[in-house]
Amino acid sequence: HTSSTSGSAAAINGGHTTPKTPSQPQGRKKALITGITGQDGSYLTEFLLSKGYEVHGLIRRSSNFNTQRINHIYIDPHNSHKAHMKLHYADLTDASSLRRWLDIILPDEIYNLAAQSHVAVSFEIPDYTADVVATGALRLLEAVRSHISATGRTHIRYYQAGSSEMFGSTPPPQSESSPFHPRSPYAAAKCAAHWYTVNYREAYGIFACNGVLFNHESPRRGENFVTRKITRAVGRIKVGLQSKLFLGNLQASRDWGFAGDYVEAMWLMLQQDKPDDYVVATEESHTVEEFLEVAFGYVGLKWRDHVVIDKRYVRPAEVDNLKGDSTKARSVLGWKPKVGFEQLVKMMVDEDIELAKRERVLVDAGYLDAQQQP
Ligand code: NDP
Ligand code: GDR
Numbered sequence: 001h002t003s004s005t006s007g008s009a010a011a012i013n014g015g016h017t018t019p020k021t022p023s024q025p026q027g028r029k030k031a032l033i034t035g036i037t038g039q040d041g042s043y044l045t046e047f048l049l050s051k052g053y054e055v056h057g058l059i060r061r062s063s064n065f066n067t068q069r070i071n072h073i074y075i076d077p078h079n080s081h082k083a084h085m086k087l088h089y090a091d092l093t094d095a096s097s098l099r100r101w102l103d104i105i106l107p108d109e110i111y112n113l114a115a116q117s118h119v120a121v122s123f124e125i126p127d128y129t130a131d132v133v134a135t136g137a138l139r140l141l142e143a144v145r146s147h148i149s150a151t152g153r154t155h156i157r158y159y160q161a162g163s164s165e166m167f168g169s170t171p172p173p174q175s176e177s178s179p180f181h182p183r184s185p186y187a188a189a190k191c192a193a194h195w196y197t198v199n200y201r202e203a204y205g206i207f208a209c210n211g212v213l214f215n216h217e218s219p220r221r222g223e224n225f226v227t228r229k230i231t232r233a234v235g236r237i238k239v240g241l242q243s244k245l246f247l248g249n250l251q252a253s254r255d256w257g258f259a260g261d262y263v264e265a266m267w268l269m270l271q272q273d274k275p276d277d278y279v280v281a282t283e284e285s286h287t288v289e290e291f292l293e294v295a296f297g298y299v300g301l302k303w304r305d306h307v308v309i310d311k312r313y314v315r316p317a318e319v320d321n322l323k324g325d326s327t328k329a330r331s332v333l334g335w336k337p338k339v340g341f342e343q344l345v346k347m348m349v350d351e352d353i354e355l356a357k358r359e360r361v362l363v364d365a366g367y368l369d370a371q372q373q374p
Pocket of ligand 2: 162
């Protein structure tokens with residue numbers, strides 16, 4: 001990679017030095033991911049490492065370790081030849097930390113995945129949710145803008161993790177041209193982040209994209225989202241550690257895909273000639289009840305024997321029906337999902353059965369209470 005700016009290029013130019021082009025990346029591309037410890041952050045890191053990137057992740061301070069989803073990728077930085085994922089402390093509520101790491105890391109691509117991402121919890125902590133999800137995105141965009149203006153690194157590309165929740169009560173199928181009608185503080189904050197991203201693209205010419213992603217799940221999904229809550233319960237019920245599962249509204253429909261497929265769409269958006277916004281979805285929708293049928297049925301259980309409705313899990317305002325139209329992502333990005341609904345549910349149940357079997361061993365040996373989870 002040295003030829004374009006070193007002596008050999010000058011020789012080709014007849015002795016004139018090649019002008020420095022600070023906007024061009026050289027060598028291994030660098031990605032910066034906020035929310036690297038989350039579900040999507042872990043899959044995106046694996047994906048970018050497989051493409052030869054150096055991946056930098058911002059992690060927030062926690063009193064417990066919060067790197068479980070990326071521990072398997074982590075290599076001690078003292079082993080510098082192999083350690084292509086690096087972690088730094090920062091927080092989306094701390095603007096100075098964001099700008100400082102941009103200046104130190106000099107990333108080529110930035111993926112803003114960090115969020116208080118639980119819709120029901122956003123009704124409990126609306127102010128904090130807006131601070132991280134909406135203002136956090138604005139802080140990062142502003143850090144990117146001032147970093148570019150100070151360094152001339154205009155090639156930087158930015159991805160904003162938008163959500164189908166922004167469509168809220170707009171009837172399906174939802175596409176890029178469907179209006180937003182958010183139904184929670186989380187969704188309203190994501191709409192703000194969406195428009196901040198559009199505005200920084202239009203006002204400053206920043207290469208910034210919004211991915212409007214429909215629900216995507218995996219064995220790494222947080223345990224209080226409905227899919228993982230169900231598959232964890234199936235595993236624990238199957239090995240005799242639990243008998244009841246408390247849920248809220250079973251009639252909501254979601255367009256559920258596999259997180260591993262969706263991180264590729266994020267990357268593809270940043271590889272295009274022009275920045276744009278894209279809906280990413282399977283285009284297939286199922287109710288929570290249908291998810292229960294497949295998950296319990298797969299291991300020979302009947303969900304009606306175990307599920308108890310608890311009003312605590314019913315939201316003040318619900319999003320009833322999400323089903324995406326991802327024609328644009330399919331035609332422009334050449335993206336399509338590889339994992340279908342049944343395969344996704346079975347993948348999650350398989351992993352959670354294994355996890356529950358390990359818990360059972362610990363419970364039987366007296367190392368764990370059956371109510372506890374490791
Ligand atoms: P997760 O909840 O699994 O991960 C969220 C990440 O954000 C975690 O790494 C978390 O850190 C981090 N985070 C939370 N607050 C802060 C903060 N104040 N400063 C810095 N980091 C913070 O979410 P997913 O991986 O599922 O989703 C990724 C993104 O995509 C989110 O923005 C989400 O809203 C959005 N999205 C998700 C969809 C889905 O179906 N999964 C669909 C559409 C959009 P920690 O580990 O310490 O908690
Ligand atoms: P969602 O996901 O709100 O779509 O947001 P979640 O899995 O939390 O809810 C899906 C649907 O299931 C119903 N539900 C329950 N949900 C939870 N969490 N717990 C329950 O006990 C329960 N019972 C029924 C909900 O009412 C809802 O209708 C996810 C998040 O990842 C967001 O960050 C992301 O933006 C959107 O997906 C797209």
